[in-house]
Amino acid sequence: MPARPLLSMLLGLTLIATAARASDLDDCNADVPVPAPAAKALAEAYWLDARTLQWPGLKLQAGERLRLHHASSAAMRAAAGEAVAGADGAVELVPSAAPLPVRFRFIGDGPRFALAGGVDVAALLREQLLLVHEAADGRVLAATGVQIAGALDDRYAAAERVTDFGAHPARAQTRFAVWAPTAQRVLLCRHAGPESPAIAVEAMHLDAATGAWRAELPGDLSGQSYRYLVDVVTPTHGRVRNLVTDPYSVALTADSQRSVVADLASRALKPKGWDVAPRPTRVKAATDQLIYELHVRDFSISDATVRPAWRGKYLAFTESASNGMKHLQALSRAGLTDVHLLPVFDLASVPERGCKTPTVPQATADSDAQQAAVMAVAADDCFNWGYDPWHFNAPEGSYATDPLQRVVEFRAMVMALHKAGLRVGMDMVYNHMSAAGQAPKSVLDRLVPGYYHRLNAKGEIERSTCCDNTATEHRMMAKLMIDSAALWVREYKIDSMRFDLMGHQPREAMERLQKRVNAEAGRPVQLLGEGWNFGEVANGARFVQASQLSLNGSGIGAFSDRGRDAARGGGAGEGGDDSVRRQGWLNGQVYAPNALANAKPEELLGTADMIRVGLAGSLRGYELTTWRGEKKRLDAIPYGDQPAGFASEPGEVVNYVENHDNQTLFDINTLKLPRDTSREDRARVQMLGAALVAFSQGVAYFHAGQDILRSKSLDRNSYDSGDWFNRLDWSYQSNHFGSGLPPRQDNYGAKGRDWELARERLADASIAPGPAEIAWARDVFRDLLRIRTSTTLLRLPSAAEIKKRVSFPGSGAGQNPVLVAARIDGRGLGGYKAVMTLINVAPMAQVLELPAEARSAWALHPVQRRGADERVRREARFTKGRFEVPARSAVVFVLE
Structure with missing residues (x-):
């Protein structure tokens, strides 16, 4: 133009x-153009506040000067050895003694410069800017653009209100x-x-x-x-x-x-009864939460009991007689409190009309034909996890029967879940955008270029989160995040929130958000998120992060990888032979080695202690006697280069062994368990993982389908793997293991071994569970929910109570690492006098001798006395200080 x-x-x-x-x-009717490739414009200088600038590394010699050139037409050129061309004018800069603002500590100290008095900063910010290091005669020695966030935040601080x-x-x-x-x-x-x-x-x-x-x-x-x-x-x-x-x-x-x-207050945008519909009130403290993480499309796209037009849509949740809703209703009756939806605000990756559905061929369980068909249309199909936000304040339109009905249908979904007794949580993705710069799907950066996104030392957008990082340390990006969260609570009755890559956001902004959403709701709105510590903000480089180690005392929950990695084995990013070799506590480390394993006995002892860390809520101040016989606070026990204990209160830790990221628990166990492990034992190991979460102090978090042995056919990152690899079967006939080799994308690393290992297992017909194993796991999982819900000692609300009441009989030197027991004293609280949880991961029965309990009348938990696990009903015993725990079983005894 x-x-x-x-x-x-x-x-x-x-x-x-x-x-x-x-x-x-005419321009209002123009299509958004696809821009030409962007020039790499350097922006190494920082505008720190409305008057002060700093150019890291700049050194002025006698007779040289620094000037800020500006041009409203944006046609300036600054070639070395020549005078600046195309400028409307230049502002002289003078040395400044102003201190470096804390928010800019990451750029390091150095000379700072101030604008001459009387300069209209607002006018300059609307023009092209070049900071030029000049010789006395005006020749350019060096030039750079300027990062303007500091000036905008200072000059327009009133915008925050x-x-x-x-x-x-x-x-x-x-x-x-x-x-x-x-x-x-x-x-x-x-x-x-x-x-x-x-x-x-x-x-x-x-x-x-x-x-x-x-x-x-x-x-x-x-x-x-x-x-x-x-x-x-x-x-x-x-x-x-x-x-x-x-x-x-x-x-x-x-x-x-x-x-x-x-x-949004219009009657036309509200389903009937919206204003007066009751909401679940079971959660009194953060630790009361029992969360089920669910993708809207996964929930119903394969459910034949949902009318075809509603499959994969918000309205599927209103089909109260569908298999999927019957499943959620049963979980609610068992004690589930929250359904957390993967991203549901407007996302960029799924066409809202005309998305494509792949034709997946019938092929063998280890074929690559299925993934080839899925990936051929992945860019235009109807599926994505949705971690690519486009507009934060509007529901995603692809989940509506018509994108123009997205508001009312989203609200209908919330009403239906509330009616089922389930609170609704959202996955909030504010740490990055789907696009930036002049890209067609860029919004923020096309309104205020160079402001909303976090920039590196050259002025390029940081992408450590996988996409274009936002800068929530900037005043108006934090405001947008907080205003948005408040809108979802106020207008859509959202009850809790999970923040994607929360460690990339300032703790201070998250605490303001917490205060705001609580005020909007008139009650606590529980916040939790991924407090991972990485990227350009790692270790507090730019601000105090909302990360695991920095959130203690905030009341905001962070996912714990301590118990997760100990249980599953390895870490989140492993591949190749490590996917098999690095077994965890659940799947055979030392006690049931697979063909590639080489773990040493002391490794299992350390793993068992890390399991206890998780059971104790990963609390900093809790003391544990380790396998070496040393009594240590959990923040003195190492977890890699971090302390094992990171939380101040149990509401600040989220315990899980499976979520949407990485392989499902069934799939990782498929890789790590010995190949000859029976179907029945695979189901038992799956429920040991669920028991570990149910018995741990803190917030309990489960992935949808974890209770029915969900498989993604070994896909480690199914964000764009279509419906085929993300299916759920609420008829309980299949867990979809053996749907073909997973997509090459993210599954063909480690020198090609990932696919080779996957092919070996997918071709093994003895691994996939049948309806009997799926139904058994489903019913045992519900028993675990009933146990946690009916047993307040498993969800103590404070660190003081956990330190006072939780102990680990059989721990310390000489322990049996395959049997972990936790005793919770209930004296003075009403209810049970004490509870003893025991998890035996070994493929044979184990015994825990506790002479001090010889006169106690321990009895099997009432839920398990009539529960789905017949082995526990028949074989779990307590006799005169002797606890007998069957093979691969989780058992709860109580003192009444």
């Missing part, structure tokens, strides 16, 4: 407005507001319907105090679609005109092409 004259931004006005021209209407971003329809008028402080011009494009041509283009006004552009139009414009037409300077493409959706969109047209004006 040819450049057009632009209003000078150097006017000292409180409000700046730009009139719309007839040609602007703005409460009306987005579109707000009312009977008398409809208001629009968007934050775009660096834009030279913003217009509002309006359309009568979701796909009709633009009917009007409206001038918007810039509020110089906040950087917000606003328009107020007469009447209720609900149902109209809109976009913003933004003239702005970018680091890579110069001055551009962007046609962009609203980052605060609450409704969208199909495939998120336009924002839609919508009042």
Whole structure:
């Protein structure tokens, strides 16, 4: 598009407005262009606050100077040895004694410079900027762009208090507001319907105090679609005109092409009974949560008892008589409290209309034909996990029967789950976006280029999270995250939240978010997330992270890899022979070695101690006698280069052995257990993993299908593996092991051994369970839920109570590492006087002799006395201080 004259931004006005021209209407109807390859524009300097800049590594010699050149047309050039060309002017910088702000500590110390007095910072921020190291005669010695987040946060701090971003329809008028402080011009494009041509283009006004552009139009414009037409300077493409959706969109047209004006309080957007529908109230403390992680499409796409038009959709949850809903209802009756949905806000990877369904051929269990068919259409099929957010505040449209019905159908799903007694949690993905820069699916970076994303020392977007990282340490990105979370709690009755890669976000921002959502809900909204410590923010490089070691005392939960890795063996990223060789406590380390294993006995002893760490809630201050006979706090026991104990309170640890990431527990056990392990024992090992989670202090977290031996045919990363590798069978006939070799993507590493190992096992017909094993696991899992729900000692609410009441008989030097027991004292609390949990992972019965318990009247837990595990009913015994635990069994005894 040819450049057009632009209003000078150097006017000292409180409000700046730009009139719309007839040609602007044509631009409102233009398709979003695919940009040419971006230039690599260096931005090594940092604007620290409204007046101060720093260029790390810069050294000025006598007679040299530093100037900030600017140009509204974005046509500047700064060639070494020549004078800057194309600038509208330059601002002299002088040495500054201002301290380095804490938020910029990662850039290191060095000389800082201040803008000369009287400079209009707001005007400069709307232009192309080059910081130039010049010789006395003006020749360029070096030049760089400037990272502007610090200046924007300082200059527009008032924007954090703005409460009306987005579109707000009312009977008398409809208001629009968007934050775009660096834009030279913003217009509002309006359309009568979701796909009709633009009917009007409206001038918007810039509020110089906040950087917000606003328009107020007469009447209720609900149902109209809109976009913003933004003239702005970018680091890579110069001055551009962007046609962009609203980052605060609450409704969208199909495939998120336009924002839609919508009042979420409107009756038209509420299913019948929404305002008065009751909500589950079983969770009193964070440790009461029993969570089931579920993907919306997985839930029903293969369920023949759901009407075809609703399969894979929100409305499938309203089919109360379907097999899937009967399954969830049964789990709820057993004690499950929460269903956590994989990402359900608007995502970029699934077409909302016209997605493709692969034709998967009938082939052998170890064939590569199935994955080839799935991956041939993966880019355009109907499936993705959804960790590629596009718009944070609107439900994903591919899960609706019509994308325009996404709001009301999402709410219908929430109502149905609440009616089943289940709270609804969401997977919140704020740490990255699906796109940035001038990419067509970029929103934030096309409104305020260079602000919303975290940049490296050269000004390039960091991608440690796999995608374009956001910078929630920046004021308005944190605000967007917090405003969004509050909206989901307020408008969709979300009860709890799980944050993807939460360690990439500041603890301070997460604590503000916690306070805000609690206020919106009028009750605690439990927060938990992935507190992994990696990337450019690792070890607090840029801020105090919301990571495992930094969250203690916050009340926010973090997933624990301590018990997970000890139970499963190895770590999250293993491949090749390690997938088999590195056995865990559940699947045979030392006591049942597979053909490749070479673990030493002391390794199993250390693993058993790590299992106890998990059972004790991974609490920093809890003391354990280790297998070496040393009494140590858990934060003094090493877990790699970190302490094993990281939480201050049990609500800050989330225990799990399986979730959507990595192989399912059944699949990892398929790789690690000895090949001749029977189907029955494979099912038993699966339930030992579930028991470990159910018996651990903290929050209990399970993956959907873990209770029915779910397999993904050994796929380690099924995010884009289609319905075929992610299926669930609520008829309990198959766990889908042997659906073919998993996709080459992410499963063909480690010198090709992954597929070779997978092929060997998939071809083994003795591994896949039958309906009998699946039904047994299902019923035992429900017993475990009933035990945890009815036994408050398994979910103590405080570290003080855990330290006082939890002990590990049989631990310490001379322990039997295949039998781990935990005793919880209940005196003074009412209910059981004590509880003893015992997990025997060995393929033969084990005995724990405790002479001090000889006079106690321990009895099998009431749930297990009539439970689904016949082996436990028949063989688990207590006699005069002697606990007998059957092979591969989890047993609970109680003192009544």
